[in-house]
Amino acid sequence: MPHFLVNGYMELFFKIVLFGYFVLFLFMALLWRSYVIFAQTGINALTQSNQHSFLKFLAIVFKIHLLMVLGLVIDYVFEFNVLTGNRFSFFLPIRFTASIGSLFLITGFMIIVTAQNQMKTSWRIEIDTRNPTPLIETGLFHYSRNPIFLALRLNYFAMFLIVPCPYSLLTFLIGDCAFQAQVRQEEQHLSKTHGAVYRKYCSRVPRWL
8 A cells, every 4th residue: 555545534533533522521421410410409500609719720731631632633623734634753753652642542532431330420521529429449549549531631642642742731731730730739629628528548559640
């Protein structure tokens, strides 16, 4: 098969993986999961209004970041090349790094869905101080206190590997910093809610891996 055809098929595969991930994440991991929790408990897992100013700021950052990811996906998949046209040159072929990124993206999505299922109705997007939830210590949470955020960090790094450019690097860095901040806020909340049980859990299970 001619070299240019191989490159074309590989590029198409990377686009399908990236676009498919974003659609599945948006509708399956966010909207559908939120609908299931609302149907079972009457609780809106997407938004909580009783938060202090820093958490509200983080919520805004996450919304902006989601729009940035949407822009990245659309720009790359439909070849507008406005945001993603200025690609970095690595010491490894782009096809190799993009293949690794695609593997990370698929793996990360599977981790997210698995961890959400293990959390059942305890999953929230933001910190919920009005509806206390049980501490989840089994499944993936036996190995990491934050498997969902860990998978999201992996996924946004994967996007950078698939589309290595300044915009995807900025998207990864903003998301990573926001996740780090959110995790620390959640740790404070869980420590207040579960006390010694949570602190013992923290001594046994790492924040990430």
